[in-house]
Amino acid sequence: xxxxxxxxxxxxxxxxxxxxxxxxxxxxxxxxxxxxxxxxxxxxxxxxxxxxxxxxxxxxxxxxxxxxxxxxxxxxxxxxxxxxxxxxxxxxxxxxxxxxxxxxxxxxxxxxxxxxxxxxxxxxxxxxxxxxxxxxxxxxxxxxxxxxxxxxxxxxxxxxxxxxxxxxxxxxxxxxxxxxxxxxxxxxxxxxxxxxxxxxxxxxxxxxxxxxxxxxxxxxxxxxxxxxxxxxxxxxxxxxxxxxxxxxxxxxxxxxxxxxxxxxxxxxxxxxxxxxxxxxxxxxxxxxxxxxxxxxxxxxxxxxxxxxxxxxxxxxxxxxxxxxxxxxxxxxxxxxxxxxxxxxxxxxxxxxxxxxxxxxxxxxxxxxxxxxxxxxxxxxxxxxxxxxxxxxxxxxxxxxxxxxxxxxxxxxxx
RNA sequence: GCGGAUGUAGCUCAGUUGGUUAGAGCACCUGGUUGUGGUCCAGGGGGUCGCGGGUUCAAAUCCCGUCAUUCGCCCCA
Numbered sequence: 001x002x003x004x005x006x007x008x009x010x011x012x013x014x015x016x017x018x019x020x021x022x023x024x025x026x027x028x029x030x031x032x033x034x035x036x037x038x039x040x041x042x043x044x045x046x047x048x049x050x051x052x053x054x055x056x057x058x059x060x061x062x063x064x065x066x067x068x069x070x071x072x073x074x075x076x077x078x079x080x081x082x083x084x085x086x087x088x089x090x091x092x093x094x095x096x097x098x099x100x101x102x103x104x105x106x107x108x109x110x111x112x113x114x115x116x117x118x119x120x121x122x123x124x125x126x127x128x129x130x131x132x133x134x135x136x137x138x139x140x141x142x143x144x145x146x147x148x149x150x151x152x153x154x155x156x157x158x159x160x161x162x163x164x165x166x167x168x169x170x171x172x173x174x175x176x177x178x179x180x181x182x183x184x185x186x187x188x189x190x191x192x193x194x195x196x197x198x199x200x201x202x203x204x205x206x207x208x209x210x211x212x213x214x215x216x217x218x219x220x221x222x223x224x225x226x227x228x229x230x231x232x233x234x235x236x237x238x239x240x241x242x243x244x245x246x247x248x249x250x251x252x253x254x255x256x257x258x259x260x261x262x263x264x265x266x267x268x269x270x271x272x273x274x275x276x277x278x279x280x281x282x283x284x285x286x287x288x289x290x291x292x293x294x295x296x297x298x299x300x301x302x303x304x305x306x307x308x309x310x311x312x313x314x315x316x317x318x319x320x321x322x323x324x325x326x327x328x329x330x331x332x333x334x335x336x337x338x339x340x341x342x343x344x345x346x347x348x349x350x351x352x353x354x355x356x357x358x359x360x361x362x363x364x365x366x367x368x369x370x371x372x373x374x375x376x377x378x379x380x381x382x383x384x385x386x387x388x389x390x391x392x393x394x395x396x397x398x399x400x401x402x403x404x405x406x407x408x409x410x411x412x413x414x
Numbered sequence: 415g416c417g418g419a420u421g422u423a424g425c426u427c428a429g430u431u432g433g434u435u436a437g438a439g440c441a442c443c444u445g446g447u448u449g450u451g452g453u454c455c456a457g458g459g460g461g462u463c464g465c466g467g468g469u470u471c472a473a474a475u476c477c478c479g480u481c482a483u484u485c486g487c488c489c490c491a
Contacts, residue, residue: 307491368451
């Protein structure tokens with residue numbers, strides 16, 4: 001056990017894990033592309049205000065999970081805990097409100113100072129899409145459909161459940177907030193410590209509490225649906241109708257309250273039972289107020305983010321390393337001839353493995369270990385004949401192929 | 415941040431109520447094979463028993479602390 005360990009909550013992505021990781025990203029990028037989403041990236045760190053102002057001063061992410069530090073110039077900088085705020089900032093920075101609507105796909109590392117668990121790390125990775133500039137419920141439907149399609153493509157859709165809720169518009173939320181606080185205040189002393197704090201700061205979160213006593217109290221709380229304005233209700237109905245129209249099943253969950261303050265209207269999560277306490281694999285919602293709150297022109301948006309590690313864990317795809325061809329020179333003359341040969345084959349698109357020493361036996365052993373499809377043996381006999389011996393390492397069959405047309409002759413092993 | 419469990423070789427794990435030089439399988443290296451891998455046989459390398467302290471004649475084993483992992487809470491992707 002080495003003392004040199006990665007920072008708590010961070011992990012190395014060795015090739016096998018990297019393939020899983022990339023599989024999720026590539027699959028998601030491809031699927032998102034079919035919906036018209038283009039890949040883009042924002043910096044891994046931003047000015048702290050980008051997150052602090054937009055995620056909600058009282059959110060857990062802002063109050064205790066941000067990796068913030070001071071730059072040499074004295075500015076406060078934060079490693080992004082999520083990417084929606086960064087994308088919103090990029091829209092403003094680049095004047096992209098002139099080019100609406102925007103459809104963006106992203107993938108990259110995010111950072112949150114939390115207690116690590118399986119499927120939860122301090123540096124983790126997310127994929128996500130953002131649809132910006134569409135103030136229409138079918139925008140919500142489109143992003144949810146894209147999320148479902150990603151899960152489908154990864155083969156995990158049947159192990160997830162789509163939970164859906166509406167957070168309404170500002171008017172609905174303010175009205176509900178008033179009613180909820182009015183109700184909960186009578187139970188102030190019975191609420192859990194956390195919830196008492198939330199009562200003043202962010203009462204909607206109490207709906208989400210897992211404390212048994214809180215749940216009892218909340219069970220009789222006013223229902224949010226009763227506070228919806230006609231507009232907000234019509235919006236939500238349109239979203240549900242759209243999902244129905246394309247056959248995407250969902251479960252209404254009135255307790256679904258997103259952790260970040262910028263959400264409104266649709267809030268949704270694709271959840272799974274398969275990952276223990278870390279149930280959410282893709283989650284998102286509408287954030288019409290975000291860009292405005294950040295100082296840009298009022299611009300609507302919807303989107304979601306998915307945890308790559310969680311998706312990879314769920315998908316558990318069998319992705320063996322690509323199999324190379326092994327070049328095995330025998331003798332000094334062959335050694336000299338093989339280097340340019342290897343380059344030619346690589347230029348022709350082959351994955352070539354070549355050891356830099358050892359006798360034939362060792363090199364053959366290595367060819368086997370790297371799971372080479374075939375070994376290309378070149379010795380004095382072969383050089384004299386102008387041909388290589390090609391051994392199929394699966395069947396053990398050997399044949400010869402002319403050196404000057406090896407690239408074509410090896411096609412079956414590509 | 416809080417509570418529980420775990421921590422012995424690269425990996426998976428044994429290690430009896432504390433008792434000599436800490437073991438196995440897999441993996442790795444060498445040889446049996448001079449121009450042929452996988453199988454087989456023989457041999458070999460690799461561990462401050464997570465780290466620090468304490469109890470004891472003696473600690474992988476008991477106690478305390480600490481770090482890490484893991485499960486749950488909180489919260490989230």
